[in-house]
Amino acid sequence: MTTTLSPADRQALRSLLIDKANWDPVESRKVEGSRLALASHTRVEKASNEAVGRLLVLVSSPQGRVDLGGSRFMIPPGGSLALPVEVLAGIDRFVMVENLAVLLGAHLYQMPEELAGVPWVFRGSPQFSPATAAMLAEETPNVFYFPDTDPQGLANSLNAANCSGVISCNLDGLRELKADGLDKPHDYMNQLQMMDGLTRSGHPLALVLGDLRTGFSQESMARRQLKIWCNVTAD
Structure with missing residues (x-):
């Protein structure tokens, strides 16, 4: 059974919201602003669309x-910082x-000297918007992508914004991972x-993948020497 509210019912509900929550659903169909901003003038801070x-x-x-x-900013081993992208x-x-x-x-990864002190940024997840990291990449001249070393990871990186290089193990490291059975054929x-x-x-990394005929996870590269693979740098 479907119940339809009459115009009088809708007006009564509107008046109730204005009186009890200081919020007019007609004048504020799209609730703009953060929860903190809304909480300064209404009781319905959870109505924020942000x-x-x-x-x-x-x-x-x-x-x-x-x-x-x-x-x-200091970062303890095993930790990270949640920072406003404007920082x-x-x-x-x-x-x-x-x-x-x-x-x-x-802290477990051995980065090349060219990237010493360069911040690492997580690409995003349901909790941390991928759009924000992607926006930062669009605005940054040089982005070095660290994906899984496999065809999908390499293709995604080469097609991403301002890619200046792809990070992976050096060739000896990749061969060692394969010999140790830590690869992903x-x-x-x-x-x-x-x-x-x-x-x-x-x-060059595509040519190495074609030669080794296998892939490698980022996780397997912990404690191994990494390098930047780009169009003008080969092992």
Whole structure:
């Protein structure tokens, strides 16, 4: 059974909301602003259409510290900082990290000297908007992507905003991972259809993947020496 409210019923509900919550649903159909902003003038702060954390990014660093906006932020091992994206405005470079477990384990990774002190930024999840990290990438001249080393991860990185290089193990490290049985041949075979285009691109990491015929997770690269793979740098 469907109940339809009469015009008088709707007006009564409107008056009740105005009286009890200081909120007019007719004049404020789209509730703009954060919960804190709404709480300053209404009892219905949860009506905000702005997701909590919408403009936050998770930041970490293998060095345990990042210098941003004239301030130094310390990061304990296994931790990260949730920072307003505006704090990173104007930076020249950062590392975009695909997996949250890797961001939290940043202290376990041996980065190349060129990226010493460069902040790591998590690409996003349901809790931390991927759109915010993507927006930061659009505004930053040099973004170094750290994905899983497989065809999908490489393709995603090369097609992403302002890609200046893809991070992976050096060639010896990749060979060691394969010899130790820590590679991902199943992932590579599932993504094999992407290899033709990647090989034609001439990217050196694509050529290495084609030669080794396997993939590698970011997590497996902990405690190993990493390098920047880009169009002008090969092993």
